[in-house]
Amino acid sequence: MWKVDFNKRWPVKQQLLFFKTLADLLHAGFSLQQAVADIVILLPQQKKICDRIANTFARGGTFCASLKHLLDKETFNQLYIAESYGLLYESVRQLSNFLEQKEQQRQRLRAVLLYPIFLLLLITVLIIAFQVFLKPELSAFQTSSNLNLSSSNYSFFGLLGIIGGSSLGLLVVYKKYFGSKHHGYLQRVEQRCRFPFLGGLYRMYCYYYISFNLALLLKSGLDLKKICVFLSEFEHETLLFHMGEELKQVLKKGQEMDQFISHYSFIPQEFTLFLSKGNTVDELSNELMIYAQAVYVKLLQRIERLIGLVQPLLFVVVALLIIITYLSMLLPLYQNLGGMYQ
Structure with missing residues (x-):
């Protein structure tokens, strides 16, 4: 069990x-x-x-x-909305579809990454073997022949510098877009939507998540003011809670919904068109549900394309590492052989 x-x-x-x-x-x-x-x-x-x-x-x-x-809190909120207003089946069915696609993509990504990671491990073993076994022999040969092997050290440390610099760069980018606690929750979400390469996927997921849950709330017969009150019951560190709080302030100040929608990139700009059509709540709910399903399909397609790009990019990285590794081993040998004939 x-x-x-x-x-x-x-x-x-x-x-x-x-x-x-x-x-x-x-x-x-x-x-x-x-x-x-x-x-x-x-x-x-x-x-x-x-x-x-x-x-x-x-x-x-x-x-x-x-x-x-x-x-996770966002999934819990989605189920909470559905159960509160008798729409549990729709939410559970959509959640199961989302989890199924997520698991399939995870398995596919794992298969795509398996071979490049295997190559990276082989390169790492090769570098370690060179440093532990071959380099001492070359050093002994250098001492007996008065030849220079120092360039191998530069190549090796240059390789470590590239790897270390790349890792530090990724850490800085992560801290900038995901680790900052100095901004409000919605500002952090906005930053994540601008994250290189993956920001577009995250923004599209927000489109789907907001549209689907708003459609459920409208389908239950709630207006915007009641929706704000309902969202205030959610966990504080969630997107829907903070959107509800922000929207509540907008309604209190009598501001236009267009300003609120255009202020954040993770809110679908199509909402402005939907709200301006003057449809009934049921019609608006149906339109948002159709829109959410369309965004969901596009999200899956973009993830599939991104997964398809991962392996070629990794092979380029592996090829560069192989070239650098072989240069770090072979250049000193050629220099030493050249020195022997001078």
Whole structure:
């Protein structure tokens, strides 16, 4: 049986199995309690999770409350919205689809990275072997022949400098876009959207996440003011909570929604068009749901293209490292051989 540590996050594979099965059972007409009871039969490895949920139900608690510390905050908020307004099936089905795609992409990325990483390990072993075994022999040969081997040291330390400098550069970029605590939460999200290469993917994920959850809230019949009140119940370090707080201030000041939408790049600018059409709440909800699904498909396509670029880029890096490594080994040998014939 899968061992559950309720103080840690729920593994993605286990989440996928659970939510996919739950979505199928809810779609078949089972109640939430019946579905959880049947999951124990269908997925015995999920028994502890199901027992935890059943115990929460017995105490009068909610489905989301039983999973609060097992899911990331944004996922929990999405389920909380859905359960609060009787839209759990839609949210669980979408969540299971998202987790399934995420797991497939993770497996594909692992397969793409396997061979280049293997080559990098071989290069590392080669460099270590050169420093430990070959270099002492060359040094002894240098001493007996009065030849110069110092350039190998420069090549080796130059290689270490390149690796160290690249690592330091990545650390600086990470601290700039992800590690800063001096800005507010929404400002940090805005910074992440400008992150080189991956910022566009993160921004598109925000589009999908905001659109889908806003569609759920509108589908439940809430207006903007009620949505703000509802979002204030969420965990503080989450996107929806801070958007609700910001939107609340905008409404209090009587400002236009267009200004709020255009102020942040992670909010879809299409929202301005949707809100200006004067549709009913149900029509707006349907439009946002369709938009969320369209963005979701584009997000998956962009991730697939990015994964396809990872391996060629890594092969270029591996090729450069191989050239540098061989130069660090062969140049001193050629210099020494040249010195012998002078």
